[in-house]
Amino acid sequence: MPHHAFCALFTALVLPVLKYCSTIWSPHQIDLQKRLESVQRKASKTALHIMDRTTKLPYEERLQTLRWSRLDGRRLFSRRVLLYKFLHSDCPIPEGYLRRSRRDPLRLEQRLASTTSASYSLFIQAPELWNSLPVGARRAQSVGEFKDLVWYRDV
Known part of the structure; x- marks a missing residue:
């Protein structure tokens, strides 16, 4: 799947679920924040086709490449x-x-x-x-x- 198609699906289907009511409840426990962010971390790897552990591209650079921002x-x-x-x-x-x-x-x-x-x-x-x-x-x-x-x- 082309990365632009995956990004469109992620932002349309997954991101709204991750952001749902977060304006009000905004998780304050570090564990919950990390768990939410891990979904986006995995999605950024999938979008950029980074499946093997030999390719090391930091999370922040992946976000910049995809023009995404951190959930927090x-x-x-x-x-x-x-x-x-x-x-x-x-x-x-x-x-x-x-x-x-x-x-x-x-x-x-x-x-x-x-x-x-x-x-x-x-x-x-x-x-x-x-x-x-x-x-x-x-x-x-x-x-x-x-x-x-x-x-x-x-x-």
Whole structure:
């Protein structure tokens, strides 16, 4: 099978399954992250027809060759896009989940989690994700502009 056909099948059928709901649940256990990434590692080898162990092409180079990005980078990017939509009223959320800073309306206040697993929740991690963005990205006028400003930073 030609590699472009395999890539099309992978991005159409497998990648959506790997990314399903990852914007919200984004696995925080290293083991789960590695297991998800291993699927893409194997797919990159298959796409480039690297079946034998004698050919050594690092994973990052395989991704660049295929113009793919790491799954953790994709998750981070999609979380930031969702935050942009929450903060710019494209997706309504209940009051109090995200609080803007009183001093700087472009920043979010940090919330504390009551449990370790809750500390990996999107709304607890939101201030760190959002506040680490450049001011220009936080001031973006549209989702498209925001994506353009953030994409190469994360992926």
